[in-house]
Amino acid sequence: MIRKSANEMAASLASGEVTSVELTKAHFARIEEVDVKVRAFLHLDTEGALASASVIDERRKKGEELPPLAGVPLALKDVLVQKNVPTTCGSKILQGWRPPYDATVVKNLKKNGVVILGKTNMDEFAMGSSTENSAFHPTHNPWDLTRIPGGSGGGSSAAISSFEAPLAIGTDTGGSIRQPAAVTGTVGVKPTYGGVSRYGLVAFSSSLDQAGPCARTVLDAALLHEAIAGHDEKDSTSIDAPVPKVVEAARRGDVKGVRIGVIKELQGEGYQAGVLERFQESLDILSGLGAEIVEVSCPSFDYALPAYYLIAPSECSSNLARFDAMRFGLRVGEGSAEEVMNATREAGFGREVKRRIILGTYALSSGYYDAYYGSAQKVRTLIKNDFEKAFLSADVLVSPTAPTTAFKIGEKSDDPLAMYLNDIATIPVNLAGICAISIPSGLAKEDSLPAGFQVMAPAMADDRLYNVGAALERELLAKWSKPLLDFAPELA
Amino acid sequence: MSESELDHLSSELDLILSAVARVSEVAKDDIAPTSHPLPLLNVFREDVITPSLTADEALSGAPAKEEGRFKVPQILGEEA
Incomplete structure (x- = not known):
């Protein structure tokens, strides 16, 4: 049962073949069995999950009509607050904190009867x-336990690829849903900025952050997308428009006549040969299905990475000022408020967080603002313009999701610039606020590890991602004759 | 930050800064900056009272509290 898709689990729940309590217990048993190796979770809410599962079972027994995902378990990235459940963001500064409220995403999950198993690990x-920057422990890629599961949402991607949960929530600021999906052979979607409420999502870079679905199939991701998306007046950047018809699109999967633009700048040097080979294969499949393949150029993408590493640290240096040891979280040391604040932040924040706060503070300081932050904002305009131009000749744009397959744990942890390069193909999407999906494109020949195929669409055209994704997924599944994750080693 | 952390970070920051400084190459004067992906202006809602956290809930995560308030270390100097 745990290897089924969320949609299949939902059908089994609806038919009475299995109860939500049984399904939830089966997943906890799986977690108990394999999470000592994978380490996807930071906290398990066994009691809470079983209680909500049993409520769903009761309601179903009474004949109540329930939402599509009611009773299906899910893993929640530890950056979203859940009432009375520990939320750490992978940081010591929040260790032990139990939020007094639910994020809107969590509220929507509860409304849909989704059973939240626990909180997943992440880069601080x-x-x-x-996910090596978690203050608690790294998470391991189920395909090869010596490798990273991507980040920052490596806990969520590892949980679904090791069958600890059929669904997970991630957040994507520069690729944190899509790159983990790519390197674990799963599906991840960054919705249009403003499509999913950020209320209760602990802010890293507010103009880039977006929560979205992680799943093993395109349809599962669409069902989850529909459950969490929609306007929320508690988030002033929430879009007041109907949710794109993502489930309908995921069921359609028809690319006949769809214009697919290949971004010239997101391939070639720096990309692993096996990843590019899988990318080309997917492209050929789509072309065979009747899609029209065109090449587009986005010259400003060369500057996306530097712009991102100015904008994101700048916003984080401001956002993380709230961790001041006064109202919640860790408090360390004695003396004046300033001394306590300094001691707490020294003890509570890890190296990467400090690095970015310093970088951001510097980029925003008077005298340097124009050269750094100001210039980065102009680059953002150029990238938006590049996308707008590309979408004139293509309905969707495509690229490999990440330049390489999963690397070894520890391999890049002392080289921040090499680490930042992982997100080279995902970052432009965040800077422009548009939407993108990563779906598995197969295994790279060099290392037999998963590679991801990224599809990008204009703002609020999220349904196009699911349409193209479903078509490609169907053809690849037929080619492999079984789901990609069935090629991964047994963990238990 | 500790001295050893400072040593480690200072060399890295130098590297990162020189890498990101490239943005100024293309940031011409006639390009308008984008601070946000959405063209949203001020967003308002009706001025009605809605339920919020109770004082106890708001204080539930406080490192220290007293008489329904956050208890914080001394903020002003002795002579103030």
Whole structure:
């Protein structure tokens, strides 16, 4: 049962073949069995999950009509607050904190009857591409336990790829949903900025952060997307428009006549040969299905990475000022408020967080603002313009999601610039606020590890991602004759 | 920050800064900056009272509290 898709689990729940309590217990048993190796979770809410599962079972027994995902378990990235459940963001500064309220995403999950198993590991405050920056422990890639599961949402991607949960929530500031999906052979979607409420999502870089679905199939991701998306007046950047018809699109999967633009700048040097080979294969499949392939150029993408590493640290240096040891979280040391604040932040923040706060503070300081932050904002305009131009000749744009397959734990942890390069193909999407999906494109020949295929669409055209994704997924599944994750080694 | 952390970070920051400084190459004067992906202006809601956290809930995560308030270390100097 735990290897089924969320959609299949939902059908089994609806038919009475299994109860939500049984399904939830099966997942906890799996977690108990394999999480000592994978280490995807920071906290398990066994009691809470079983209680909500049993409520769903009761309601179903009474004949109540329930939402599509009611009773299906999910893993929640530890950057979203859940009432009375520990929320750490992978940081010591929040260790032991139990939020007094639910994020809107969590509220929507509860409304849909989704059972939240626990909180997943992440790079501290979502800063990283490997989950090695978690203050607690690294998470391991189920395909090869010596490798990273991507980041910052490596706990969520590892949980679904090791069958600890069929669904997970991630957040994507520069690729933190899509790159983990790519390197674990799963599906991850960054919705349009403003499509999913940020209320209760602990802010890293507010103009880039976006929560979204992680799943094993395109349809599962669409079902979860629909459950969490929608306007929220508690987030002033929430878009007041209907949620794109993502589930309908995921069921359609028809690319006949769809114009697919290949971004010239997101391939070639720096990309692993096996990753590019899988990318080309997917492209050929889509072309065979009747899609029209065109090449587009986005010359400003060369400057996306530097712009991101000015904008994100700048916003984080401001956002993380709230961790001041006064109202919640860790408090260390004695003396004046300033001394306590300094001691707490020294003890509570990890190296990458400090690095970015310093960088951001510097980029925003008077005298340097124009050269750094100001210039980065102009680059953002150029990138938006590049996308707008590209979308004139293509309905969706595509690229490999990440330049390489999963690297070894520890391999890049002393080289921040090499680490930052992981997000080279995902960052432009965040800077422009548009939407993108990563779906598994197969295994790279060099290392037999998963590679990801990224599809990007204009703002509020999220349904296009699911349409193209579903078509490609269907053809690849037929080619492999079984789901990609069935090729991964047994963990238990 | 500790001295050893400072040593480690200072060399890295130098590297990162020189890498990101490239943005000024293309940031011409006639390009308008984008601070946000959405063209949203001020967002308002009706001025009605809605339920919020109770004082106890708001204080539930406080490192120290007293008489329904956050208890914080001394903020002003002795002579103030």
